[in-house]
Amino acid sequence: MSSTSTPALPDAALSAEAAALATGPAAHPIHPDHTPTGQLAFGAFFQGVNSSTIWRLPDSGDQVAWESFDSLVRTAERGKFAAFFLGEGLRLREHRGVPFELDVAGRPDAQTLLAALAAVTEKIGLVATQNTTYNDPVDLARRLQTLDLLSAGRAGWNIVTTDNAWTGENFRRGGYLDHADRYVHAEAFVRVAEQYWGGETIDHDGAHYSVRAQGDLPRSAQGRPVLFQAGASPAGQDFAARTADVVFSPHGTLEAAVDFRRSVTGRVVAAGRDPAAVKILPGAEIILAPTEAEAEEKVRWVRDLQVGPEQAIALLEQYWGRDLSAFDPDGPLPDVAPEVSESGVTRGAGFQFAKAEELTRAWREEAAAKGQSILEFARVKAGARRGTFTGSYDAVADRLVEFARLGAIDGLNITPWLIPSGLDDIVDHLVPRLQERGAYPADYAGSTLRENLGLDPA
Secondary structure, eight states, X not given: OOOSOOXXXXXXXXXXXXXXXXXXXXXXXXXXXXXXXXXXEEEEEEOSSBSSSXXXXXXXXXXXXXXXXXXXXXXXXXXXXXXXXXXXXXXXXXXXXEEOOSSBXXXXXXXXXXXXXXXXXXXXXXXXXXXXXXXXHHHHHHHHHHHHHHTTSOEEEXXXXXXXXXXXXXXXXXXXXXXXXXXXXXXXXXXXXXXXXTTOEEEEEOSSOEEEEEOOSOOBTTBSOEEEEOOOSHHHHHHHHHXXXXXXXXXXXXXXXXXXXXXXXXXXXXXXXXXXXXXXXXXXXXXXXXXXXHHHHHHHHHHHHHSXXXXXXXXXXXXXXXXXXXXXXXXXXXXXXXXXXXXXXXTOGGGSSOBHHHHHHHHHHHHHHHTOOHHHHHHHHHXXXXXXXXXXXXXXXXXXXXXXXXXXXXXXXXXXXXXXXXXXXXXXXXXXXXXXXTOSOSSOSSSSHHHHHTOOOO
């Protein structure tokens, strides 16, 4: 990141919420060992499979076309984004037993695509989501190290775990990993990968595999790929504190972001690591306009396109476990009991583990109290699942400076709501304002992903 120091902002320049956090009873609002840099780094998150990207507009791109990825990564690099981030889906999502066609589904292989993007970019990092459950550690480590070498030290790995039998059916080993063991397994996997990257002789016997191997590739310009992790649970935070370089769990409010930073920092220190060794870049959606009034109207327009009547009914069906097509999307929530006790995983992590009977009852009461229809309720719920920054260019810039000033975050991993033009407003209007406020780099700090995230070489 930029080596230029950020001028301290007086508390008067902060919102009341930020000032209260900065001057509250705790001498250090985050942690005694945490020193805010006041700087922000951005990543661009091309999810591919998701319910937030709009594919129904004339200027929506094809989610598997090279042109979409090429255009978006070039815009991100023009905006000095630290990283370009690809998600992963190991099985098409389903709805009531058939592929779900109302959201985006399907994407090219991440590492193949990132290797191609390395040839058309110079500084931006290239991060692949890769699963520890359905890969072998030495094979994956070698592929990631190859990407790191081809890109001259710009590779990153978003470490994810999966334990459900539904995904595992694609690999003939469904459900073989207990939920409680997912991070134990992942940590052992990462340690083997690190040994490979270090050129070590690997002699590992674990609960799920044994490895005898030798690292056979040279280290890259940044040492090894940057490790990303998104677990927000206590177990996930502990795993990140021991292994990750970057955490990107979403936290939309300043108070929640401060609480999460405090929790992660405490765990990092307890793990014997320097708090500066772990950056926090929450996943976020940004919707901007020249004025606050225009931004409010734009948010409504985006939400209408993200969640239409069919999506609203499908969202509720996922929890009710039954056909709700007879219900009017403009009417009240269904007054029938769910047919499932717990929602499944077929539409992704956001739909897991909710107790359906308890949840649907609470949803009916909430919607009735607020006078919301099915469609209105679904749009609010869909927006709430994402960390979102909305408003005028200046208001959002000021808000993000508050987050950076307190050290609540080190940046954002941004999911565009439109591909490939969804970063244009951010690069053309938000980034310059953050640069003017001294909170965003005027240029890349170096040629590796570690340098541009402010991380030490591995």
